Amino acid sequence: MAASAPRIFVSHLSGVAVFDPTGDQVGRVRDLVVMLRVGRRSPRLLGLVVELTTRRRVFLPMTRVTGVESGQVITTGVLNVRRFEQRPTERLVFGDLLDRRVRLVETGEEVTVLDLSVQQLPARRDWEVDRVFVRRGKGGTFRRSKGETILVEWSAVTGFSLEEQGQGAESLLATFEQLRPADLANVLHHLSAKRRAEVAAALDDDRLADVLEELPEDDQIEILGKLQEERAADVLEAMDPDDAADLLGELPEEEKERLLSLMKPADAADMRRLMSYEEKTAGGLMTTEPIVLRPDDTVADALARIRNPDLSPALAAQVYVCRPPDETPTGKYLGTVHFQRLLRDPPYTLVSSLLDDDLQPLAPDAALPVVAGFFATYDMVAAPVVDESGSLLGAVTVDDVLDHMLPDDWRETEFHLEDEGGADGL
Structure with missing residues (x-):
């Protein structure tokens, strides 16, 4: 864990208010949802159970949490109001894990779980449970026992994690999680x-x-x-x-x-x-969510956008500079800036001064052979799709081109990387 990542004890989140970006309260935290793993690996914190002002309980993924600080949770503002339903691989922290009897791995001593702490992984949006606050003796959370309390690593206790056999789909998911x-x-x-x-x-x-x-x-x-x-x-x-x-x-x-x-x-x-659009045309192949920047955005702005871990490598390879609006279909498409160029210029440089505007963009009705030829000729991993009015409609990535050029049953063939030297050559 990064030293700068704050540790948050889950007991401090119980009943905490949840706000949208404008400062309006949308509800309160009623529980946390984690996914246990096989062995003693730390569980992932998937999200929060939030009780809305209407009393309905919904699931808020941690990917939509932008801040947990000062006794409040801040969201992106996007909230799915479907009623929360616990899935087989999920555990509720307050409902299932606290006050549970587990054992210390080193001594085999039985202890009671009083609290858990969570941390955000460095340079990622994933969260994990990292430590367990336990009490020795037989007293539970609500028994006010005077036994010694200690804070230990998650791996130092046993009794939480999934059993490796007999868990059906649950075990299968844990086994193939990586x-x-x-x-x-x-x-x-x-x-x-x-x-x-x-x-x-x-x-x-x-x-x-x-x-x-x-x-x-x-x-x-x-x-x-x-x-x-x-x-x-x-x-x-x-x-x-x-x-x-x-x-x-x-x-x-x-x-x-x-x-x-x-x-x-x-x-x-x-x-x-x-x-x-026809399926095997640029319009049918494109995604409508490329990285779009305005002419007065800077290299720093562009680099911040391509760092988004949810982007595929192909989409993160370049940004498209357009006049407003920023959502596709955009205003006038001005050109492309490749990420290697972004790495060579100072952060304050305007992207409009770095444009690659020599290449003609693809038309939405460009057929698959034309699109493939464009990628092969110019060594591109993504290409802009622009309509007759000059608006950016989206971007085609090389993986989508390959998907439609390979045989129809290619996904049904197992893919293995073979080492010419075999295991002994490692």
């Missing part, structure tokens, strides 16, 4: 339909969205069809817009319209716009 989305998708593809549905139901929305993007089309449709409609809409919103639009385009018209009606209006509008 897999890349493409590798987890490969695992899911080879599971039975029943087990595949169980694992999909237990994944959080963002993780499931990442995995769906890597699955064959039939698996995508099957999994989406087994989710509750509100959750299916949430998962589609979490997917890359081009992948979500492709999936929606394969659904029956009635089901597609029902899901679109459950999505946020802006996201639904993006989906409809993408589905209006």
